[in-house]
Amino acid sequence: MNTPMFSIVTINYQNLDGLRETVESVRSQSFRDFEHIVVDGGSTDGSAEWTAANFDGAWVSEPDGGRYDAMNKGARMSSGEYLWFLHSGDLFGDDDVLARVASAIQTRPEGLPDWLYGLARVVNADKSLRTTLGFVPFNMFNFAILQRPLPHQASVFRRDFFWRLGAYDTEVGIAADQLFMLRAATSSTPMTLADFLCDFDCTGISANRSWWANNKDRHRILRQLETPIARWRTLDILIAYSYGLLRQLGFLLRAGVGRR
Template sequence: MNGLEQKYQFWLSIVTVCYNDEKNLTRTLDNLRRQPKDHVQIIVIDGGSEDNSKNIIQANLDLISDWVSEKDNGLYDAMNKGIQMCRGQYIVFLNAGDVFHDDHVLPYVFQNHQNADILYGDAIFVHQDGSYKSPRHKIIPKSLNWKSYKKGMVICHQALFVKSSIAVLYNTTYKVCADLDWAIRSTKKAASTCNLGITVCDFQDDGISSRKRIQALIERWRILSHHYGIWQTFWNHLSIPLAFIIWKSHRFRTLKWSSVRSFIHHFTVKL
């Protein structure tokens, strides 16, 4: 494998996290089965599922390199377990339901990585049945650095290949948007990045940050304020308070001072 450093057993570690999601786990594993398997470590972290997930894992042990099924402290705790089990030079997260866009993604990545610390590409939204839904609304930057995230997750988390040597652990105090904080902190450590110029993955836009929008807005504000400063984040990201106020008010004509006061309370506490 071109560019494989001797201290790593694999070129790439793919981490899949799941919990009581046998249908999506099967979809992801079926997709991974169509990808090249040489120099690839596939890690499955199951949160002690009570459905058929564990049996599905055991039925795919010819594909899966390492796995664990046990209770955890949430999504990001499970993803940290994946990082700690990683034996690949690069790591990418492809959680249950996420898939690589086509069968040519990994061969292309293997040939065009330029040994950069971070590789990244684009992603598309799909429905639960895997059919096309829409492109991502954010356009990926031609070049990436830690300041690229000033307005949020400009790169889809599943389209980021990060060298294990710079991949930080997730801050589990964030319950919804720890991936944004993780991407910023990991990119801060990167000496080089590479825009792959391809669509890397298809993902369902129904993750935890989509289901818990208000908590996501609050965490996102705190993360961006921490890394870029409160005032710069406010001016660069006016959509955060606007979205919060609209959600609280439902309609502009019913806007109340209590909504504004609630916003101020949420976004100034513990900043």
Template sequence: MDVRETNPLKISIITVCYNSAETVRDTIESVLAQTYSNVEYIVIDGASKDSTMDVVRSYESRIATVVSETDSGIYDAMNKGIHAATGDFIGILNSDDIFAHERVLEDLANFLQLNPDVDATYADLVFVQRDATDKLTRRYSSKGFAPWKIRFGFMVPHPTFYARRELFERFGLYKLGYRVSADFELMARFFQAGIKAKRHPQVMVKMREGGISTTGFWWRIHQNMEIVRACRSNGLYTNLCFIAMKVPFKLASYLK
């Protein structure tokens, strides 16, 4: 018997967007197509200047919460979504990402029901071409992740990270002092606090290539400097040389 029938978990999905008219429809439809029904869907828009909100409003009757207002960036929008969330577990699906298939949340809920002692879970994702989401470019596997690797700049794929709502209440939200690495800092903080997390062995998300934290040399440098700061602020000694040690592993993922 499907475990969700006995004690269904409520899962909150937060999509943040800004000027995302070209991609947000795919994101919304991938959420609404999920076979799991106990889902609270929240969309937080940063007062887009294009037709993003026209797209969002066309689905508004099927979205639990829609907010469109100016904010202080993507992590501020994520925090607004977390404040609005009422689910048992919370996850983020950004406006250029989509779920890998229609059973992602059903499989996730079953996994969480079978592992009731976990505080958080994470899985794998694949990168796809920006204009052809059926064409994979590489896989981001979480199989080799361990908390001790955080000081070397490793983290679990953020769009696959689902945490109990109580964790945000206990340990805090995304810190707005980071431009591209507040997700890394939050997970470093959570893992350093000793949360119990378990990998869900599945590809959950397709991520389009070209995000702000995945392209550009100077953004990479800035991101790595923020990672160093995030580690040190959470009691993990590291430096840029430590962080550079992850490069061979990333090159291997491209070759695969």
């Protein structure tokens, strides 16, 4: 049996409509060298029944320990060279995304990347654009200090690299994806693509967290890492909070606060 190039892992809980949309988005890809895996957390909204009747890939429906436990479970079920986590409700940017990413990987002069990421459109429930996520080229200062998050739905990891890094830490909480990507970045510089790889459903928990909550998580994450970044504590705090205040000021100005 040939190893597929991509293993696309979709986790789901009580989101049948989103699951249908994601499965259809994956099925519509022009590039076909992939497997699709669905990990459902024991939904009672008909997700398991729909998957059994309509999905031809590997899947499981059972209680789990949360999203990152489910994502790790999906990774264990995978056999592809690269892992791509696309949650229920999230969509590929268009029908040729996998084809473009595969071509970029295969033609990279430096060889196959350990991981890569592109850009993501953050969309509302009606699919209208809310904002965008991601930045290219990669810059550790922007990511770790200025808190510019990387979109994990637009990130792809070699499966052996994923396991070498220890998979997702299920004890960290909602920020485990950013911790994992920080570990990835300190181990291997990512390949980047200035391409919108996915449409990220902003009705999820992580999309609606405040900057301050994310900042608190980021400090907790940095303290766990044995890297030079984790030792910049005082400078980090000064820069991060100054940047946060400027962001808030910019938001207020754009919203017209204080105008007469």
